[in-house]
Amino acid sequence: MEEKLALFKNRKRFGIEKYIDVIFKNTALVLSSFVAIILLGIVLVVFFQSFESFSRYGLKFLVTSEWNPVKDEYGAFTAIYGTLITSFLSLLITIPLGVGTAIFITEDFVPKVLREIIGSFVELLAAIPSVVLGLWAIFVMEPFFREFFVFLHNFFGWVPLFSTEPTGRNSLMAILILVVMLLPIVTSIARDSLNQVPKKLRNASYGIGASRWKTIFSVILPAALSGIMAGVLLALGRAMGETMAVTMIIGNSNAFSWSLLSPGYTISSMLANQFGEADGSQVSSLFYAAFVLMILSLVVNIFAQWLVKKFSLKY
Amino acid sequence: MIKNNKKAQKNYILSLEDVSISYGKFKAVKNIFCNFKKGDITSLIGPSGCGKSTVLRSLNRMNDLIPNCSLKGTVLFDGTNIYDKRVDAVEVRRRIGMVFQQPNPFPKSIYENIAFGARINGFVGDMDDLVELSLKKAALWSECKDKLNDSGYSLSGGQQQRLCIARTIAIEPEIILMDEPCSALDPISTLKIEETMHELKKNYTIIIVTHNMQQALRVSDMTAFFNAIEYEGGDGGKVGYLAEFNSTKKIFSSPKEKTTQEYISGKFG
Amino acid sequence: MNSLFYQKNSSRNIGDKVFTTLSLICVVIAILPLIFLVTYILIKGGAQITPDLFTLEPNPPGDDLDAGGINPALIGTLIITSIASIISIPVGVGGGIYLAEYSKGGPFSRFIRFGVNVLAGVPSIIAGVFIYALIVSTKILFGSMYSGLAGGMALSILMLPTVIKTTDEGLKLVPNELRYASLGVGASMYTTILKITLPSAFRSIATGVVLGIARAAGETAPLIFTALFSYYYITGFGDLFYEMGSLSVLIYNFALEPYDAQNKLAWSASFILVLSILSVNIFSRILAALTEKTKRV
Numbered sequence: 001m002e003e004k005l006a007l008f009k010n011r012k013r014f015g016i017e018k019y020i021d022v023i024f025k026n027t028a029l030v031l032s033s034f035v036a037i038i039l040l041g042i043v044l045v046v047f048f049q050s051f052e053s054f055s056r057y058g059l060k061f062l063v064t065s066e067w068n069p070v071k072d073e074y075g076a077f078t079a080i081y082g083t084l085i086t087s088f089l090s091l092l093i094t095i096p097l098g099v100g101t102a103i104f105i106t107e108d109f110v111p112k113v114l115r116e117i118i119g120s121f122v123e124l125l126a127a128i129p130s131v132v133l134g135l136w137a138i139f140v141m142e143p144f145f146r147e148f149f150v151f152l153h154n155f156f157g158w159v160p161l162f163s164t165e166p167t168g169r170n171s172l173m174a175i176l177i178l179v180v181m182l183l184p185i186v187t188s189i190a191r192d193s194l195n196q197v198p199k200k201l202r203n204a205s206y207g208i209g210a211s212r213w214k215t216i217f218s219v220i221l222p223a224a225l226s227g228i229m230a231g232v233l234l235a236l237g238r239a240m241g242e243t244m245a246v247t248m249i250i251g252n253s254n255a256f257s258w259s260l261l262s263p264g265y266t267i268s269s270m271l272a273n274q275f276g277e278a279d280g281s282q283v284s285s286l287f288y289a290a291f292v293l294m295i296l297s298l299v300v301n302i303f304a305q306w307l308v309k310k311f312s313l314k315y
Numbered sequence: 316m317i318k319n320n321k322k323a324q325k326n327y328i329l330s331l332e333d334v335s336i337s338y339g340k341f342k343a344v345k346n347i348f349c350n351f352k353k354g355d356i357t358s359l360i361g362p363s364g365c366g367k368s369t370v371l372r373s374l375n376r377m378n379d380l381i382p383n384c385s386l387k388g389t390v391l392f393d394g395t396n397i398y399d400k401r402v403d404a405v406e407v408r409r410r411i412g413m414v415f416q417q418p419n420p421f422p423k424s425i426y427e428n429i430a431f432g433a434r435i436n437g438f439v440g441d442m443d444d445l446v447e448l449s450l451k452k453a454a455l456w457s458e459c460k461d462k463l464n465d466s467g468y469s470l471s472g473g474q475q476q477r478l479c480i481a482r483t484i485a486i487e488p489e490i491i492l493m494d495e496p497c498s499a500l501d502p503i504s505t506l507k508i509e510e511t512m513h514e515l516k517k518n519y520t521i522i523i524v525t526h527n528m529q530q531a532l533r534v535s536d537m538t539a540f541f542n543a544i545e546y547e548g549g550d551g552g553k554v555g556y557l558a559e560f561n562s563t564k565k566i567f568s569s570p571k572e573k574t575t576q577e578y579i580s581g582k583f584g
Numbered sequence: 585m586n587s588l589f590y591q592k593n594s595s596r597n598i599g600d601k602v603f604t605t606l607s608l609i610c611v612v613i614a615i616l617p618l619i620f621l622v623t624y625i626l627i628k629g630g631a632q633i634t635p636d637l638f639t640l641e642p643n644p645p646g647d648d649l650d651a652g653g654i655n656p657a658l659i660g661t662l663i664i665t666s667i668a669s670i671i672s673i674p675v676g677v678g679g680g681i682y683l684a685e686y687s688k689g690g691p692f693s694r695f696i697r698f699g700v701n702v703l704a705g706v707p708s709i710i711a712g713v714f715i716y717a718l719i720v721s722t723k724i725l726f727g728s729m730y731s732g733l734a735g736g737m738a739l740s741i742l743m744l745p746t747v748i749k750t751t752d753e754g755l756k757l758v759p760n761e762l763r764y765a766s767l768g769v770g771a772s773m774y775t776t777i778l779k780i781t782l783p784s785a786f787r788s789i790a791t792g793v794v795l796g797i798a799r800a801a802g803e804t805a806p807l808i809f810t811a812l813f814s815y816y817y818i819t820g821f822g823d824l825f826y827e828m829g830s831l832s833v834l835i836y837n838f839a840l841e842p843y844d845a846q847n848k849l850a851w852s853a854s855f856i857l858v859l860s861i862l863s864v865n866i867f868s869r870i871l872a873a874l875t876e877k878t879k880r881v
Binding site for chain 3: 017018020021024025027028029030031032033034035036038039041042045046049096097098099100101103104105109118120121122124125127128129130131132133134135136138139140180183187211212213214216234237238240241242243244248268271272275276286287290293294297298300301302305
């Protein structure tokens with residue numbers, strides 16, 4: 001075998017190559033800190049913009065519902081209440097629907113192929129932009145539910161929730177469209193949690209003669225509970241921040257009402273609705289409301305992350 | 316100029332002086348003294364968990380990649396302590412190559428697997444010739460010469476490992492480290508690789524970690540036997556140490572230490 | 585009666601049947617909206633697909649006027665989404681590289697990963713309002729206020745967490761052996777990352793990024809206070825510094841108009857938007873399923 005001496009020029013790395021290495025690493029480092037910078041920037045900007053309104057109203061802002069640009073008096077209670085009530089109620093409806101769907105997808109009621117298709121369908125729903133869902137809510141969902149809403153008012157009008165004549169756009173519609181938007185989130189997270197329950201638990205339950213649904217309720221759901229809770233919290237954060245579909249169908253009225261059948265408000269739809277034409281101290285009040293929204297979703301988000309970490313599930 | 320250690324002998328290419336390696340607080344090996352002669356094949360043998368692979372990886376600073384791994388002592392290569400703060404680990408690895416336990420060819424063609432390392436090292440010359448030469452030295456040329464553009468993954472396990480050997484020798488390192496290179500392979504591939512090692516011995520110094528004592532016997536000139544003992548603190552952890560280091564013939568026929576004798580006759584490990 | 589036989593009327597078995605039916609109902613409710621929505625959009629929006637749609641400007645709302653087309657909005661979406669991608673992809677991939685390849689899991693990287701998740705949860709309208717306060721009202725961009733550029737910036741804030749996470753996770757999937765192999769022949773870190781690790785992770789990173797772009801194209805809230813809307817053709821580079829239309833804002837504005845012609849345009853725009861987004865999603869699913877089957881040994 002011929003021994004050709006290979007000529008290697010770069011045994012010692014020449015200066016420029018070492019520089020490139022260092023520059024590359026530091027560039028990546030700087031880029032990764034942009035996340036923190038942007039986050040900090042958002043918090044600071046919103047806080048400073050809201051300061052004027054905050055110093056004027058203090059915490060009263062959170063409990064007054066008068067919002068009058070003409071009189072220059074602002075209180076965000078209707079919007080805050082609206083954000084919370086629409087989010088919680090929509091979640092209340094979504095959780096059983098989502099978990100029920102997830103159970104159906106993870107148990108073997110139907111062949112695997114069918115289950116995968118159903119799962120894909122639900123996930124594709126998440127890809128539909130919010131504004132398109134709003135459009136659909138206005139022209140398709142609302143007429144569809146109109147009669148049902150009238151029925152609700154006529155028969156259950158004594159319940160404060162249904163105590164007003166249903167107008168075209170109201171909080172209940174917003175809740176329903178939120179359900180459509182949250183379903184994919186809750187379903188896929190519930191499905192992941194259910195799938196992560198170890199097979200041996202299921203086998204143990206069947207092994208002592210428990211029926212399928214007894215197993216589901218007594219063994220599998222409890223085991224998947226922490227994951228499902230984390231998913232629910234994530235969905236809650238999403239619901240609170242949801243803007244477009246809600247603002248298109250909720251009626252955008254600051255008049256406070258217990259009834260879900262009358263127009264309502266959420267913080268995000270208030271921002272979408274008024275920010276464009278606001279000026280002066282109205283802008284600062286809007287920023288104050290935005291700050292409240294940010295704090296709410298931050299708290300929910302951080303809590304959800306903590307929950308995920310605590311039960312070490314990856315989402 | 317980096318200080319030359321006065322004790323560096325001319326024909327010791329690599330020396331370990333009082334080397335101890337720890338992962339965080341946990342000491343993995345302690346007080347290793349060992350000298351490797353140029354042109355030798357040395358095997359590191361011993362039961363699992365006594366730090367053979369850790370020591371091997373420290374010889375070309377691959378341990379740097381493991382978080383919390385720290386080394387005390389001196390590793391002299393060609394008169395220089397490679398753990399000196401001024402030493403560039405990348406340059407060390409261009410002169411001390413490594414073959415790993417699991418074959419890990421690049422997701423590239425067979426040709427590119429070899430050319431990649433050569434280019435990084437600034438190869439000037441005929442790349443085709445270099446590829447052919449390296450594959451021949453690794454006893455892979457006849458099996459591959461018609462499919463140099465096929466993916467490295469299209470080869471069998473044994474062939475992939477020989478490809479990894481070929482890419483290592485293509486950059487002409489002075490020392491080749493091998494971390495249990497045959498443990499994932501079948502006996503026939505193992506034999507082929509051992510033949511390759513005999514060929515490589517002519518031009519390279521080789522240090523190989525192996526669990527297979529017969530392999531150490533077949534292949535190496537010198538053998539280092541590692542063992543582990545309990546911590547003085549007594550919390551159940553074990554720390555590795557170099558029990559005996561001698562020519563292979565002596566280790567296997569008339570070992571000095573009792574533990575060496577017991578390991579070789581299969582009493583433990 | 586053999587007590588091993590299935591007892592149709594036992595409470596346990598009736599209970600089981602009831603719950604199975606209930607969960608089936610849940611599934612039906614869950615997939616009905618998608619089916620109705622997509623069919624409705626396809627029919628209502630698809631019926632109006634004419635070449636004019638793609639070439640004309642939208643006409644201002646009015647009783648008797650023909651609606652026009654959505655050309656500026658379509659181009660606007662493409663431009664604004666591209667700007668957002670140009671900003672968020674380098675930053676996101678670079679950040680992801682640092683997290684996956686260089687950081688050692690210490691407090692800094694934990695903080696950044698936490699921040700990524702927090703940023704992902706920020707409501708999209710807040711990103712729009714933030715850019716409004718920072719860029720639009722301060723007129724910092726060469727004196728322009730509402731601009732397509734500002735819209736792109738707001739959108740990039742929403743895209744950034746997705747790109748970082750995708751890169752981080754894609755790189756983590758690359759086996760360490762490959763990195764060792766490259767470093768073992770004496771390659772430096774940046775060579776290893778650029779020539780070995782990143783190419784290996786390319787497919788999964790690209791998929792995630794493309795899905796993120798598709799999602800960003802449908803976002804509205806960040807744009808309504810930054811890029812606003814425009815009825816006019818985009819003619820030159822300078823238009824970046826003025827109001828720019830987008831499909832999503834068009835849908836929002838025209839859905840709320842009381843005029844039938846505008847509503848129809850909203851449906852057409854929805855058709856195009858939804859079709860594009862769904863195709864990207866379905867395509868990447870198929871791609872992922874195919875590559876699963878041909879996984880390398």
